[in-house]
Amino acid sequence: MSGKEQDYINEAFADNWVVPLGPNVSGFEQDLERFTGGGKKIAAVSAGTAALHLALILAGVERDDEVICQSMTFSASANPVAYQGARPVFVDSEPLTWNMSPDLLEEAIRDRIARTGRKPKAIVVVDLYGMPAQMDRICEIADRYGITLIEDAAEALGSTFCRRECGTFGRFGALSFNGNKMITTSGGGALVCPDEETRRRAVFLATQAREPFPWYEHREIGYNYRMSNICAGIGRGQMHILEEHLAHHRHVHDVYARLFADFPGITLHSNPDDRFRSNYWLCNILIDSTATGFTYEDARVALAAGNIESRPLWKPMHLQPVFADAPSYTDGTSEHLFGRGLCLPAGPWVEDRHLEKIVNVLKSLVK
Numbered sequence: 001m002s003g004k005e006q007d008y009i010n011e012a013f014a015d016n017w018v019v020p021l022g023p024n025v026s027g028f029e030q031d032l033e034r035f036t037g038g039g040k041k042i043a044a045v046s047a048g049t050a051a052l053h054l055a056l057i058l059a060g061v062e063r064d065d066e067v068i069c070q071s072m073t074f075s076a077s078a079n080p081v082a083y084q085g086a087r088p089v090f091v092d093s094e095p096l097t098w099n100m101s102p103d104l105l106e107e108a109i110r111d112r113i114a115r116t117g118r119k120p121k122a123i124v125v126v127d128l129y130g131m132p133a134q135m136d137r138i139c140e141i142a143d144r145y146g147i148t149l150i151e152d153a154a155e156a157l158g159s160t161f162c163r164r165e166c167g168t169f170g171r172f173g174a175l176s177f178n179g180n181k182m183i184t185t186s187g188g189g190a191l192v193c194p195d196e197e198t199r200r201r202a203v204f205l206a207t208q209a210r211e212p213f214p215w216y217e218h219r220e221i222g223y224n225y226r227m228s229n230i231c232a233g234i235g236r237g238q239m240h241i242l243e244e245h246l247a248h249h250r251h252v253h254d255v256y257a258r259l260f261a262d263f264p265g266i267t268l269h270s271n272p273d274d275r276f277r278s279n280y281w282l283c284n285i286l287i288d289s290t291a292t293g294f295t296y297e298d299a300r301v302a303l304a305a306g307n308i309e310s311r312p313l314w315k316p317m318h319l320q321p322v323f324a325d326a327p328s329y330t331d332g333t334s335e336h337l338f339g340r341g342l343c344l345p346a347g348p349w350v351e352d353r354h355l356e357k358i359v360n361v362l363k364s365l366v367k
């Protein structure tokens with residue numbers, strides 16, 4: 001916390017704006033618009049998942065449509081496709097960014113058109129762990145085929161690709177302010193919209209699609225997805241500390257990079273070249289067990305014994321039982337990553353001495 005969150009919340013109580021609209025909601029949206037730039041308009045909503053759901057609705061995704069999704073991600077990237085009665089089609093990652101492979105994306109689009117006679121309605125690309133996807137190639141493919149691109153930047157607030165902020169590449173972008181994200185509103189999200197008219201439409205749908213009549217008039221199905229003015233107060237306070245959090249996460253990555261530099265068999269996930277600037281929301285390693293003599297699970301258990309939490313990478317969606325029937329275009333990359341990867345501590349409380357301890361635990365496992 002920056003310490004300013006409570007002030008915004010107190011103001012909301014003093015002015016009796018204890019509702020899902022008000023000065024904090026508008027103020028937080030303006031802060032985010034300034035931060036992301038590019039003339040984008042922001043609608044603050046109750047969750048990143050809600051932002052993704054609204055993006056699909058605004059992209060015209062309907063029952064039985066197909067939506068191409070990155071397979072290696074958290075399930076919330078794909079679940080809203082199912083909310084719409086549409087079908088996710090999963091595309092594997094490439095090894096540089098761990099995000100959607102442009103080559104497999106194009107193969108999937110061509111094959112879906114050949115099989116179904118219809119274009120997929122949208123593409124959901126993710127900036128996983130804060131690492132920007134290969135946005136130049138992904139945007140070019142989406143444009144060439146005329147398919148709406150949705151950028152799931154839930155984990156990537158403050159990351160840039162070619163100096164442009166993540167969340168602003170697609171027609172729509174989604175941000176998350178869940179408790180574990182770069183900044184938090186306790187729970188919340190934002191939809192990044194191309195213009196004010198689209199933003200107004202998103203807010204209309206997010207506030208139960210209430211028509212402008214004195215009575216409650218509804219012509220469409222709406223949603224209760226707007227952000228609360230209290231949560232937005234936390235968000236405004238968090239904007240004061242965002243740059244500090246970003247600097248901290250990048251510092252943690254630099255320290256890991258130094259500590260792992262002479263550790264055979266461990267590869268730290270890092271910006272592939274200087275077009276990519278990850279926020280390093282999480283710091284992740286790949287463990288080559290033939291070189292280290294231990295697996296990612298051995299590492300996780302040893303760290304847990306020292307009261308250090310780590311986690312396997314996201315299990316790809318094409319391997320998830322709930323999506324067993326979904327078509328997928330894979331080349332083994334995400335399965336390879338999932339079988340070797342571990343997310344290491346990187347949050348605001350992590351100090352350099354903790355990082356040394358973490359790396360020493362792993363060094364003690366080397367056979």
Ligand SMILES: Cc1ncc(COP(=O)(O)O)c(C=O)c1O
Binds near residue numbers: 049188
């Ligand atoms: C990649 C990704 N997409 C979407 C979401 C959903 O965001 P929220 O938890 O705010 O609904 C999250 C995080 O929770 C995420 O990590």
